[in-house]
Amino acid sequence: MSTSSQTPHLWEIDHPYYCEPGNFYKTGQHTEFDSWQQFVDETLFATGDPDLNLLFRWDWHKPGHHDWDGPEQLLLFFVLQRKSFNCSVQIAVTEADEPAVRAWLAERAKTVTAIWAPIALPEPEKPWLPRGGHDATCAYVSGMTTRCTCATEGGAR
Structure with missing residues (x-):
């Protein structure tokens, strides 16, 4: 490489x-x-x-x-x-x-x-980086989205 x-x-x-x-x-x-x-x-x-x-x-x-x-x-x-x-x-x-x-x-x-x-193609969305941990259902953790969906982080941003 x-x-x-x-x-x-x-x-x-x-x-x-x-x-x-x-x-x-x-x-x-x-x-x-x-x-x-x-x-x-x-x-x-x-x-x-x-x-x-x-x-x-x-x-x-x-x-x-x-x-x-x-x-x-x-x-x-x-x-x-x-x-x-x-x-x-x-x-x-x-x-x-x-x-x-x-x-x-x-x-x-x-x-x-x-x-x-x-x-020209639009710029890809920049991920919002959460400040803390994620719960098991967080779409950010699973790779389904670039946004945190944890209830502990306040939901989708």
């Missing part, structure tokens, strides 16, 4: 479903790079306009995680918005690449966030 319980390593994240590399309608839309540095040095996907080459998904595959037994790799999935098609990139990576990859992904996340910002 990562050093911080709040932030898992990129290879520890198991995204729902999967994305097939390449493009169903056109062959040759999947490019492989031997290293993160090669990707950064040789392609505008790394340094170009994040709106034109919109990153919509990434998957870090590492042997021993999420039933993956192939080589360690980072898959990046893009929509080329002005051309109306998708493509993918496969990069051989190591654990040492994680800080640079994470920083790059964080920058690309800003683009996707800006697209969805007009219909």
Whole structure:
């Protein structure tokens, strides 16, 4: 597990479903790079306009995680918005690449966030933390709610 319980390593994240590399309608839309540095040095996907080459998904595959037994790799999935098609990139990576990859992904996340910002989801309700003990019927203790329902705490708040 990562050093911080709040932030898992990129290879520890198991995204729902999967994305097939390449493009169903056109062959040759999947490019492989031997290293993160090669990707950064040789392609505008790394340094170009994040709106034109919109990153919509990434998957870090590492042997021993999420039933993956192939080589360690980072898959990046893009929509080329002005051309109306998708493509993918496969990069051989190591654990040492994680800080640079994470920083790059964080920058690309800003683009996707800006697209969805007009219909942003409401903030989740913050739990009210009770001051004392709970009785056995308290919904807070059972996990049914984020609010204390104990008679001793004055009921739902």
